[in-house]
Amino acid sequence: MLSLDLLLNAIVAGILLGGFYAAVSLGISVAFGLLDIVNIAHPVFVVLGSYIAYALNSALGLDPLLTGLLGVPVFFALGVVVYRLYYASFEKTGEESLRGLVFFFGLLFIIEVALLLVYGVDYRMVEAAYIGDSLHIGSVGIALRLLVPCLVGIGMTVALYLVLSRTFWGRAIMAVSQDSQALRLMGANPVRIKTIAFGLSIATASLAGALLIVIGPVEPSIGREYIGRVFAIAVLGGMGSIGGTLAAGLILGVVETFTATYYGPSWALAVSFGILLVVLAVRPAGLFGR
Amino acid sequence: MASRLVVEDVHAGYGAVRVLHGVSVEANEGETVVLLGTNGNGKSTLIKSIMGMVAPARGAIFLELDGKRIDLVGRSTEDIVNLGIALVPEGRRLFPKLTVEENLLLGAYRRAARRDIKRNLDSCLEMFPILQERKRQLAGSMSGGEQQMLAVARALMSAPRLLLVDEPSVGLAPILVSRVISKIQELKDRYQLTVLMAEQNFNQATKIADRGYIIVHGRIEFEGASTQALSEHELVKRFYLGV
Numbered sequence: 001m002l003s004l005d006l007l008l009n010a011i012v013a014g015i016l017l018g019g020f021y022a023a024v025s026l027g028i029s030v031a032f033g034l035l036d037i038v039n040i041a042h043p044v045f046v047v048l049g050s051y052i053a054y055a056l057n058s059a060l061g062l063d064p065l066l067t068g069l070l071g072v073p074v075f076f077a078l079g080v081v082v083y084r085l086y087y088a089s090f091e092k093t094g095e096e097s098l099r100g101l102v103f104f105f106g107l108l109f110i111i112e113v114a115l116l117l118v119y120g121v122d123y124r125m126v127e128a129a130y131i132g133d134s135l136h137i138g139s140v141g142i143a144l145r146l147l148v149p150c151l152v153g154i155g156m157t158v159a160l161y162l163v164l165s166r167t168f169w170g171r172a173i174m175a176v177s178q179d180s181q182a183l184r185l186m187g188a189n190p191v192r193i194k195t196i197a198f199g200l201s202i203a204t205a206s207l208a209g210a211l212l213i214v215i216g217p218v219e220p221s222i223g224r225e226y227i228g229r230v231f232a233i234a235v236l237g238g239m240g241s242i243g244g245t246l247a248a249g250l251i252l253g254v255v256e257t258f259t260a261t262y263y264g265p266s267w268a269l270a271v272s273f274g275i276l277l278v279v280l281a282v283r284p285a286g287l288f289g290r
Numbered sequence: 291m292a293s294r295l296v297v298e299d300v301h302a303g304y305g306a307v308r309v310l311h312g313v314s315v316e317a318n319e320g321e322t323v324v325l326l327g328t329n330g331n332g333k334s335t336l337i338k339s340i341m342g343m344v345a346p347a348r349g350a351i352f353l354e355l356d357g358k359r360i361d362l363v364g365r366s367t368e369d370i371v372n373l374g375i376a377l378v379p380e381g382r383r384l385f386p387k388l389t390v391e392e393n394l395l396l397g398a399y400r401r402a403a404r405r406d407i408k409r410n411l412d413s414c415l416e417m418f419p420i421l422q423e424r425k426r427q428l429a430g431s432m433s434g435g436e437q438q439m440l441a442v443a444r445a446l447m448s449a450p451r452l453l454l455v456d457e458p459s460v461g462l463a464p465i466l467v468s469r470v471i472s473k474i475q476e477l478k479d480r481y482q483l484t485v486l487m488a489e490q491n492f493n494q495a496t497k498i499a500d501r502g503y504i505i506v507h508g509r510i511e512f513e514g515a516s517t518q519a520l521s522e523h524e525l526v527k528r529f530y531l532g533v
C-alpha cells in the first residue's frame with residue numbers, strides 16, 4: 001500500500017540527501033568533468049575533511065561547518081601540491097591515463113591507512129547544536145542534520161557556478177581541456193589554470209567532509225561507498241556542468257531514498273546506476289552536458 | 291607609442307626538419323603586411339616562431355616599443371600575448387563547447403585588456419552583428435565563416451597593438467574569404483592596428499595589404515614595397531596568376 005506520508009517523507013529525505021551528494025560530487029565535476037583528471041581519491045579527501053572536523057570538534061569544540069570553511073584554503077593548497085606532483089610525474093609526459101589512475105589509487109590508500117593508524121576503525125562523530133533536532137511540517141519530518149548539509153551543498157554549487165562563469169580564471173578553467181594551446185593564445189598559462197582548478201576541486205572536499213560527518217558517524221574507509229556514486233553523478237549531470245551536478249545529485253538522492261523505502265536499501269545503488277545507463281543511452285553528454 | 295615587429299634571420303623547424311632558413315620580416319606601426327606563399331613554405335612556422343610556439347634555432351625576433359627593444363625569443367606564448375600581440379590561429383582554435391560570449395570574454399584574459407572589457411565587447415558585437423545574434427550559442431555549432439569572425443573578434447578582445455592572422459581563408463567559401471578580409475581591413479582602420487597576415491589567397495590578401503613578402507621553401511624570395519610590386523613579380527605570376 002502506498003501511503004502519502006511515506007511518499008512525501010521519502011521525497012523530502014531524498015532531496016536533502018541529494019544536496020549533500022552534490023557537495024561531495026562537485027570536486028569530481030571539476031577534476032574529471034573539466035580537467036580530465038580521474039581523481040578516484042576524491043571521496044577519501046572528503047573523509048579526511050570529516051576527520052579534521054572531528055579532531056577540532058572533539059578537542060576545541062569547534063563547529064564542524066566552521067572547521068570545513070576554515071579548511072578550504074588548506075585543502076586548496078593540498079590540491080595544488082597534489083596536482084603539481086601529478087603534473088610533473090605524469091601529465092607532462094602524457095602518461096596520465098593509466099599511471100595517473102594508479103597515482104590516485106595510491107593516494108586513496110595512503111590517506112585511508114593514515115586515518116586508520118591515527119584514529120582506528122571506530123566510527124567517529126561530531127557534536128553541534130543542530131544535530132539531533134528536526135523540523136516538522138505536517139507529517140513530514142526534516143532532520144536538521146540532513147537539512148544543513150543540503151543547504152550548504154546548494155550554497156557550494158551556487159558559489160562554484162559563479163566562480164566558473166563569472167571570473168576570468170573560471171572561464172579559463174572551463175576552456176583548458178578543450179584546447180590548452182589556444183588558451184595560451186589568450187594569455188593564460190594552462191598548467192597554472194589547471195593547478196588553480198584542481199586546488200578548487202580539493203577545496204570542496206573540506207566542506208563536503210564536514211557535511212559527511214554532520215550527517216552521520218564516519219570511519220576511514222567510508223569514502224569507498226561514494227566512489228561510484230560521485231562519478232555517476234558527475235557523468236549524469238553532464239561532464240563539467242556544475243548546475244547539472246546538483247540536478248543529478250538530487251535525482252539520485254530521491255531515487256535512492258525512494259527505492260530504499262519501497263524495495264529495500266540493497267536495491268538503491270543498482271537503480272541509480274540503471275538510471276545512469278538509461279540517461280547515457282538517450283543523452284550521451286549527460287543531462288546538462290554541452 | 292611607436293611599435294615595430296622585427297624578425298631577423300630566423301632559422302626554425304620541427305626536430306630535424308628545417309622549415310625556415312634565415313627569414314627576415316618587418317612590420318611597422320599601422321602597416322598591413324602580408325606574407326604570401328603556398329602550402330608548406332613556412333608561413334605558419336614563422337607565425338608560430340613569433341608567438342613562441344616554435345623555438346627558433348637561430349636569429350632574433352623582437353618588438354620595438356617606443357624605442358625599447360623587447361626580445362620575444364625564449365618567452366612563453368602567454369608572455370608574448372601579454373605584450374599586446376594577438377594571433378588569429380590557423381584553423382581558428384575556438385573553444386567549441388563554450389558560448390560565443392564566453393569565447394570573447396576569454397579573449398580579454400590578459401590583464402591590460404580587462405579594464406576596457408565592456409567597451410571592447412560592445413564594439414566587437416557591433417562590428418560583428420552575427421556574433422551578437424549568436425551570443426549564447428556554442429562556438430562549435432556555428433558555420434565556418436561565423437567561426438572565423440569569432441576567432442578574429444576574440445583576438446581583438448585582447449586589445450592588441452599587433453595582430454597576427456594565420457591563413458584566415460582556409461576552408462572558407464570565396465565570398466566569406468572576401469568578407470573576413472574586409473573585416474580585418476575595417477578593424478585595422480578603426481584601431482590603428484599593425485597587421486601581419488599569412489595568406490595564400492593572393493587576390494584577397496593584396497586587397498588590404500600595404501606591402502608584403504613572398505616566402506618560398508623557407509626563404510623570403512621577394513619583398514614587395516607595394517601590392518603593385520607584388521602583383522608584377524614573376525613568382526606571383528607563376529604561383530597565383532597562372533601566367
